[in-house]
Amino acid sequence: MARYETIDRLFWFAASLxxxxxxxxxxxxxxxxxxxxxxxxxxxxxxxxxxxHGVVDGSMLSDTVVTVSRTLGGxxxxxxxxxxxxxxxxxxxxxxxxxxxxxxxxxxxxPASLVPIFVAVFGYSEQMVMAIIAFGALWPCxxxxxxxxxxxxxxxxxxxxxxxxxRPSVLFRIALPSALPEIFAGMRVGLTVSLILVVVxxxxxxxxxxxxxxxxxxxxxxxxxxxxxxxxxxxxxFLTATLxxxxxxxxxxxx
Amino acid sequence: xxxxxxxxxxxxxRGAVVPxxxxxxxxxAAFLFLxxxxxxxxxxxxxxxxxGRALADGSLPAATAQTLSCVLAGLAVGFALGxxxxxxxxxxxxxxxxxxVSVELLRPVPPAxxxxxxxxxxxxxxxxxTTIVAFTTLWPTLVLSRAAIxxxxxxxxxxxxxxxxxxLRRALAIVVPSALLRLFVAxxxxxxxxxxxxxxxxxxxxxxxxxxxxxxxxxxxxxxTALAYLVWIGLLGWGLNALLSRIxxxxxxxxx
Numbered sequence: 324m325a326r327y328e329t330i331d332r333l334f335w336f337a338a339s340l341x342x343x344x345x346x347x348x349x350x351x352x353x354x355x356x357x358x359x360x361x362x363x364x365x366x367x368x369x370x371x372x373x374x375x376h377g378v379v380d381g382s383m384l385s386d387t388v389v390t391v392s393r394t395l396g397g398x399x400x401x402x403x404x405x406x407x408x409x410x411x412x413x414x415x416x417x418x419x420x421x422x423x424x425x426x427x428x429x430x431x432x433x434p435a436s437l438v439p440i441f442v443a444v445f446g447y448s449e450q451m452v453m454a455i456i457a458f459g460a461l462w463p464c465x466x467x468x469x470x471x472x473x474x475x476x477x478x479x480x481x482x483x484x485x486x487x488x489x490r491p492s493v494l495f496r497i498a499l500p501s502a503l504p505e506i507f508a509g510m511r512v513g514l515t516v517s518l519i520l521v522v523v524x525x526x527x528x529x530x531x532x533x534x535x536x537x538x539x540x541x542x543x544x545x546x547x548x549x550x551x552x553x554x555x556x557x558x559x560x561f562l563t564a565t566l567x568x569x570x571x572x573x574x575x576x577x578x
Numbered sequence: 579x580x581x582x583x584x585x586x587x588x589x590x591x592r593g594a595v596v597p598x599x600x601x602x603x604x605x606x607a608a609f610l611f612l613x614x615x616x617x618x619x620x621x622x623x624x625x626x627x628x629x630g631r632a633l634a635d636g637s638l639p640a641a642t643a644q645t646l647s648c649v650l651a652g653l654a655v656g657f658a659l660g661x662x663x664x665x666x667x668x669x670x671x672x673x674x675x676x677x678x679v680s681v682e683l684l685r686p687v688p689p690a691x692x693x694x695x696x697x698x699x700x701x702x703x704x705x706x707x708t709t710i711v712a713f714t715t716l717w718p719t720l721v722l723s724r725a726a727i728x729x730x731x732x733x734x735x736x737x738x739x740x741x742x743x744x745x746l747r748r749a750l751a752i753v754v755p756s757a758l759l760r761l762f763v764a765x766x767x768x769x770x771x772x773x774x775x776x777x778x779x780x781x782x783x784x785x786x787x788x789x790x791x792x793x794x795x796x797x798x799x800x801x802x803t804a805l806a807y808l809v810w811i812g813l814l815g816w817g818l819n820a821l822l823s824r825i826x827x828x829x830x831x832x833x834x
Contacts, residue, residue: 339678346680363699424593431815433774436789436808438781439796443618443804515686519778522690526782534690541694549698553691560686 365547373547374554382536387555390521390532394559397456398517402510405461409468409506414498419473430466434459434516438523452524459520460513467509471502507571514567518560620802629806637791638810645776645787646814648704652711653772657765659712660719665749667720668727681720689714689775693783703786707779714775715768722767726760727753762829766822773815788814 347367353359354366361369377383412418412426438455445451475498483493525534537552601622608621620628632638667674667681689710696706730753738748754761780789788811795803 335675336679339676339680342676343680343683420592421596422593425596428597428816429812431770431819432812433770433777433815435774435778435781436792436811438778439789439793439804440808442793443796443801515688518686519688519690522688523778523782526690526693537691537694541698544698546695546698549694553687553695556691557683557687560688561683564686 362544362546365550369547370550370554373545374551377548377551383551383555386531386533386536386552387559390525390534390556391559393452393456393524393532394514394517394521395563397453397521398460398510398514401457401460401517402464402513404457405464405509405513406468406506409465409509410472410494410498410502412465413469413472413502414494419469423469426466426469429462432462434462434520435523438520438527442527447528449528449530452521452528452530455524456517456520460517463512463516464506464509467505467512468502471505471509472498474505475501503575504571507567507575511564511567514563515560518556518563522556616801617799618801620805624802625805625809628800628802629809632791632803632806632810638788638807641786641788641791641807642810642814644704645773645780645789648707648711648779648787649769649772649776651704652708652776653715653769655708656712656715656772657719657768660716660768661723661761663716664720664723665727665754668724669745669749669753674724681717685717685721690778690782693779697783702784707776707784707787710779711772711775715772718768718771719764722764723757723761726757726764729760730756759826759830762826766819766826769818769822770815773811773818777811 350359350364351366351368354361354364374383412422434455437458441451441454441458445454479497479501480493483497488496521532522534522537524530525532526538529535533552533556537549537556540546540548540552605622608619608624612619612621629638667677692710692713693706696709700706700709734752734756735748738752743751776787777789780787781793782789784790788807792804792807792811795801795807
């Protein structure tokens with residue numbers, strides 16, 4: 324039964340891969356037939372050539388490494404701080420009463436609207452880019468951690484009291500495990516936000532990376548390079564989200 | 579900050595302590611440490627005055643209209659396409675399986691990466707911003723509405739099948755009405771995303787709307803105006819969310 328399911332899944336994965344390839348072929352054909360302007364939508368074969376060229380001469384690789392490390396660094400730091408602060412607020416009834424409505428009111432604030440403020444404070448620098456990413460990714464994690472800790476089943480705390488558990492073991496054995504799914508949900512949103520903000524930061528701050536290189540490709544009308552950069556950014560988003568899902572299902576094995 | 583104070587009025591008084599204290603503290607800090615010629619920060623009362631000025635001289639309402647028109651147009655297109663695709667994929671498992679790789683590869687493309695592409699194709703203006711908003715809202719709508727369709731009571735679908743309804747009629751008469759509430763939640767979530775993305779596009783490239791007004795104010799050394807724009811964008815996001823939540827709650831009452 325299990326083997327049958329695996330084969331079934333592999334078959335459909337291959338089929339949907341074939342579907343995607345067919346779409347690319349249609350696109351390729353449409354360019355060669357003159358139906359779409361190659362300046363706007365260059366043929367997939369030329370985008371692939373640009374991608375290979377960028378990887379061979381090293382520019383695409385170094386841009387990717389820089390952008391990925393900025394994204395992951397800012398996101399991880401923000402997630403740690405967000406989860407820690409969220410735990411402090413979510414665990415304390417008093418902090419909840421004082422901060423809860425403020426945090427809820429700040430929730431719909433678009434993180435990107437703070438970019439001009441960060442530019443004014445840090446100038447067009449590396450710190451500006453990192454501050455934008457870290458701050459933008461902090462909120463989703465903080466807010467969902469607070470609601471995760473708030474939603475812990477109160478009876479579990481009663482059990483802990485009966486068992487005479489100390490504060491640290493209540494935190495790590497009861498509160499944290501039951502808040503973890505919400506923390507992960509916040510981290511997933513934070514990852515999306517940081518990938519957007521890293522591109523924004525690189526474009527605004529002219530810091531080397533994929534964001535800047537696609538902006539430069541646009542300015543010199545190198546649309547194959549532009550599409551290659553967008554494809555790599557999409558791939559980064561896909562791979563990081565997949566990785567996060569894998570870590571989550573490993574950590575939350577009991578669900 | 580003013581945003582938090584505005585919502586604090588209806589919340590229990592303890593919730594208002596922190597925002598009010600923060601504003602008071604910032605005011606004192608500005609009085610003590612801010613020089614006459616500070617180009618980064620501004621005192622809260624200056625921000626409020628700048629907000630009043632920008633509202634009175636018409637620049638803020640004009641920028642708001644530009645941003646909101648892109649948000650609404652992009653959201654309308656993206657949400658409509660997303661719901662159509664989501665319903666189609668939710669109802670036909672074959673299509674869903676076939677498009678899996680394509681959807682999963684297009685969905686995570688960060689919207690900011692589309693800014694150069696849309697600059698190339700459409701240049702500055704309404705069209706490029708609206709297209710990016712539409713592209714960004716399309717994917718979460720697709721995923722959420724596909725999930726909403728899948729959560730429809732299977733018994734209902736069996737009834738439709740027993741009544742020998744066609745796919746289109748089944749979608750319109752049975753599936754969409756029973757998924758309506760979830761679709762509305764999806765709309766509220768994507769509306770927030772749409773506002774964020776519109777502001778991103780304006781901050782990075784598009785010379786119109788609130789994001790651009792903010793960056794111009796910051797670069798022409800008017801921090802109080804830039805921060806007033808920030809407060810206004812926050813109020814706008816909060817108001818949009820509050821409005822849609824209220825409609826959602828009323829909706830929920832009627833359907834229960």
